[in-house]
Amino acid sequence: MRERRQQTGFIPPRGLTSPHVQTLLPRLLPRPRIARVGEILELPDGDFVELNWIRPAPAKPEAPIFVLFHGLEGSFQSPYARWLLATASGMGWRTLLMHFRGCGKRPNRLPRAYHSGDTADAYWLISELSRRYPKALKVAAGVSLGGNMLLKLVAEQGGGGLDLAGAIVISAPLDLxxxxxxxxxxxxxxxxxxxxxxxxxxxxxxxxxxxxxxxxxxxxxxxxxxxxxxxxxxxxxxxxxxxxxxxxxRASAGRLLGEVELPTLIVHADDDPFMPAGLFERLPEPADAVRVEITHHGGHVGFMEWRNRRLQPWLTRRLAHELACWADTGASWQSAMERHLSRTDN
Structure with a gap:
């Protein structure tokens, strides 16, 4: 596989290599305490999704934005959500999570709910973020079901169809x-x-x-x-x-791997108990814009490592590295945009 590589940055602690231990450990550990404020985002069909914005938020409207899409029946309370949101917010990103329909505090209004291939609500949210923060660099991440949905969305929209600089897909069931x-x-x-x-x-x-x-x-x-x-x-x-x-x-995003134009990172554990081993051997060759990182261990959204004398999610370290790279890119992009606007105004 052209863009496949084994990611050596994740090393599970001795005795904690089991995929089931890795999958279940995050539920047993303390989660970061982070402040949030809720928002109801109305949708074109009369339904709504609930957003959680992490506080404190950056003062500058051009601050980079990180948006997270959770997994099946996940929410702000999911361990991975708290850790990833806390990491992005701590790096100075404007950070939010979109609850899929009915996954927040209130049931949704319409009979339809959400599913692995339903990209319309995420597209509406990203369009709204573009309207509110036109100068901000934006990166989206999706976990499990949210990752399949996000990969399908970026494949459908092409390189210029979304106001996103990049996407991060974690432990996604790309063959449903x-x-x-x-x-x-x-x-x-x-x-x-x-x-x-x-x-x-x-x-x-x-x-x-x-x-x-x-x-x-x-x-x-x-x-x-x-x-x-x-x-x-x-x-x-x-x-x-x-x-x-x-x-x-129709909803599986794996079949679209070769059509992705937006820079996309996929993180996957080969021992994920939600998916067959060798998943990516069953899927089309990824496009040049896609980087697939496959670890030997990690379970499903586990990736727990021993760091600073305690168990911590390696995903936070991997996310911090990726966002730091995007922030450097965004600084250059922001300077170019300001020069362009200055010339336009004159």
Whole structure:
């Protein structure tokens, strides 16, 4: 693979190389305490998403912006979200997280919710950021489901279709069908059960109130025992797909790897228990704009290392390095933009 390389910067502590230990450890450790302020962003179809802006925010409107998209049933409370947001904010970036529909404090208004290939809300948010902060350099990151969504978005929009300087994709299930199969096997069924229960808890009250146009009742919902079954019965019909297979085929971003024009970093662990080993051997060759970094260990959004005499997420260190590179690029870009505007004004 042209742009594939093993990333040697992540070294798991001795005895903590298991993908399941790496995946579960972040839930057991303290998370950074960060202040935030919420915002309701209205969407064109009458629904909304909830934004969390990290405080304190930079005073200058041209400060760089970091926006994070979480994973399936994730939120501001997810361990990785707190760590990544705290890292970007601490570096002086204007930092925010977009909750997918219904993943914040309030249920969304419409029957539709969100899914792995639903790029419209993220596109609307980035357009709004461009309107509010036209001179700011912007970088987006997506984790797990949010990473698949983000890669699909940048592939769809091409190099100039988004006001983004770059994208970062972390532990993303770029082949949704094989990920659903992997989650239904062995110990990974623990993760599938956790995600499935979260999805059911959210949709059950809406089914009971008759808010969803589905040929399903709560008894049928209770009998679903796999994510694929849930996607067949709920995700696909709610969002215009024929069935789970159609949804997986059309929403998977991996098939678009060769079409990405925006500078994009993909971070992936080869032992991720949410995906088959050798995932990128199944996918098309990535475009020149894509850099794929694959670690031997790390689990799913784990990447826990021993640093400063305690366990910490290596992802924060990797993000800080990437954002520092973008900040250097942004300083040059900002100077060029100011010179251009000065000439235009004169």
């Amino acid at each position: 069908a094989t990920s659903a199969e992997r989650l239904h096997r062995g110990f990974s069924r623990i993760y599938e059960r956790h995600l499935l229960n979260a999805l059911k808890r959210k949709v059950a009250p809406r089914l009971a109130r008759g808010e969803l146009p589905l040929a399903l009742d709560n008894h049928g919902l209770a009998r679903i025992d796999s994510l694929r079954g849930y996607d067949d019965a709920v995700t696909a019909p709610l969002h215009g797909f024929c069935d789970a297979a159609d949804y997986y085929r």
